[in-house]
Amino acid sequence: MDILLILKALILGLVEAASEFLPISSTGHLIIVGDFLNFTGPRAETFEIFIQLGAILAVVWIYRERLLGVALSLGRDRAAQRLTLNLMIAFLPAAVLGLLLHKYITHYLFNPVTVAGALVVGGIAILLIERYAKASRIQDIDDLRWKDALLVGIAQSLALFPGVSRSGATIMGGMVGGLSRFAATEFSFFLAIPTMFAATFYSLYKEWSHLVLADAPMFIVGFVAAFLGGLVVVRFLLAYVGQHSFAPFAWYRIGFGGLLLLYFHYHPW
Numbered sequence: 396m397d398i399l400l401i402l403k404a405l406i407l408g409l410v411e412a413a414s415e416f417l418p419i420s421s422t423g424h425l426i427i428v429g430d431f432l433n434f435t436g437p438r439a440e441t442f443e444i445f446i447q448l449g450a451i452l453a454v455v456w457i458y459r460e461r462l463l464g465v466a467l468s469l470g471r472d473r474a475a476q477r478l479t480l481n482l483m484i485a486f487l488p489a490a491v492l493g494l495l496l497h498k499y500i501t502h503y504l505f506n507p508v509t510v511a512g513a514l515v516v517g518g519i520a521i522l523l524i525e526r527y528a529k530a531s532r533i534q535d536i537d538d539l540r541w542k543d544a545l546l547v548g549i550a551q552s553l554a555l556f557p558g559v560s561r562s563g564a565t566i567m568g569g570m571v572g573g574l575s576r577f578a579a580t581e582f583s584f585f586l587a588i589p590t591m592f593a594a595t596f597y598s599l600y601k602e603w604s605h606l607v608l609a610d611a612p613m614f615i616v617g618f619v620a621a622f623l624g625g626l627v628v629v630r631f632l633l634a635y636v637g638q639h640s641f642a643p644f645a646w647y648r649i650g651f652g653g654l655l656l657l658y659f660h661y662h663p664w
Contacts, residue, residue, distance in 0.1 A: 397613075400613055401612060401613060401616050403432050403434050403613075404442070404613040404614070404616040404617040404620070405616050405617070405620050406428065406432065407425060407428060407429065407432070407434070407442070407443065407446065407617055407620075408446050408449065408616065408617035408618065408619070408620025408621040408624065409620050409621075409624045410424050410425060410428050411425060411443070411446045411447065411449070411450050411617075411620075411621045411624070411625075412449075412450055412453070412620065412621045412622075412623070412624025412625045412627070412628055413624060413628055414560075415447070415450040415451075415561075415562065415587075415621075415625065415628070416450070416454075416562050416583075416584070416587070416625065416628050416629055416632055417560075417562065417628065417632065417644060418517075418521060418560050418562050418563025418566060418567070418641055418644050418645075418648075419514070419560055419563070419644055419647060419648055419651075420510070420513070420514060420517070420554075420557070420558045420559060420560035420563065420648075421447075421450075421560070421561075422505075422510070422557045422558065423510035423511075423513065423514055423557055423558035423559075423560070425443045426505060426506070426507055426510050426557060427507050427510060427511075427655065429443065430507050437602065437605045438605055438610070440602065440605075441599070441602040441605040441606060442610070442613065442614060442617060444595055444598040444599055444602065445595075445599065445614050445617065445618065446614075446617040446618055446620075446621040447591055447594070447595045447621070448591075448592075448595055448618065448621075449617070449618040449619065449620070449621030449622035449625065450591070450621045450622065450624075450625040451587055451588060451591040451592060451595070451625075452622055452625075453621075453622050453623075453624075453625025453626045453628075453629055454584050454585075454587055454588060454625065454629055455588060456622075456626065457584075457626065457629055457630065458584065458585070462588075465478060465479065474537045477537065477539070478536065478537060478539075478585070480541065480544075481536075481539050481541060481543070481544035481582075482544070482585060482586055482588075482589060483589075484541050484544040484545050484548060485544040485545065485547045485548035485551065485565075485582075485586050486548060486586065486589050486590055486593075487548060488545075488548040488549050488551065488552040489548065489551045489552040489554070489555060489590060490590070490593060492552045492555060493552075493555055493594065493597075494597075496555060497597075500555055500556070500557070504556060504557050505557055507655060507659055508655075508656070508659050509556075509557060509558065510557050510558035510652075510655075511558070511651075511652045511653075511655035511656045511659065512558070512652065512656065513556055513557065513558025513559050513652070514558050514648045514649070514651060514652030514655070515648065515649050515652035515653055515656070517558065517559050517560060517563055517645075517648055518644075518645040518646065518647070518648030518649035518652065519645070519649065520567065521563065521567060521641050521642070521644065521645035521648070522642060522645045522646075524567045524570055524571060525570075525640050525641060525642055525645070528570045528571055529571075529573055530573070531570075531573060531574065531575035531576075531578075532573040533572075533573055533574045533575065533578050534575050534577070534578055535578055536578050536581050536582045536585065538578075539574075539578075539582065543569070543572050543573070543574065544582075546568055546569075546571070546572040547565050547568045547569050547572065547574075547579075547582060547583075547586065548586075549568065550564045550565055550567065550568020550569075550571070551564050551565045551568065551586065551590065552564075558652075561583075561587065561590070561591075562580075562583050562587070563641075563644075565579070565582070565583040565586055565587075566579045566580055566583050566641070567579075567641075569582055569583065576636040576637075576640075576641075577633075577636050577637055580632060580633065580636045581633070584629065
């Protein structure tokens with residue numbers, strides 16, 4: 396067993412957990428940290444896809460009772476039906492654009508320089524939205540209309556650009572549409588379930604040839620780290636958004652992205 400490789404898997408699993416649900420871009424951080432750890436190429440890309448399963452299963456576990464309740468009452472409960480329909484509507488824009496543009500995005504945009512630029516631009520966008528977003532009219536995700544869900548879905552499609560952040564795009568899109576921080580964050584978590592499952596299984600299907608049994612320990616360590624870390628991060632964010640803005644994450648994005656742009660200016664990728 397390669398201990399150094401296992402350590403890299405642990406670090407990347409924790410990075411995935413910390414950055415998947417915070418509005419700081421998991422894809423961007425995995426690209427950058429993977430580059431610094433010298434863990435790149437098809438094998439690394441497949442690993443990074445796989446550990447997303449651990450992160451999203453953390454959301455499924457935290458919301459397991461609500462998800463089970465929605466599933467069992469879907470045939471008779473209007474609220475469950477409306478939530479399911481809204482998730483389907485919000486899921487579609489990124490799903491369609493992802494299928495159409497996946498090859499081009501991974502070929503041209505998956506590099507630290509574009510990610511660093513997106514981190515800075517996204518941080519500025521968060522600051523502007525926090526300052527100028529309209530007053531909240533929706534406090535609970537059960538009150539979303541289909542138009543609200545569509546707006547969040549369109550915002551989520553922006554996260555196809557590496558470094559934008561799926562959670563950041565959906566939360567900010569919700570706030571622009573009049574959702575409270577908590578409602579936007581919770582809807583982002585629910586929307587992550589179909590979006591990340593679909594993206595992960597599609598990508599694993601495309602990269603299936605790179606899966607080998609010898610890498611199982613590395614994949615298991617990364618998966619478990621992403622799952623356990625995800626439990627902590629999701630609970631933290633739900634507690635955080637009730638009392639605080641996303642401005643600290645925006646300043647982090649701007650500072651981190653700026654340092655990366657400076658670094659890669661003198662050390663070309």
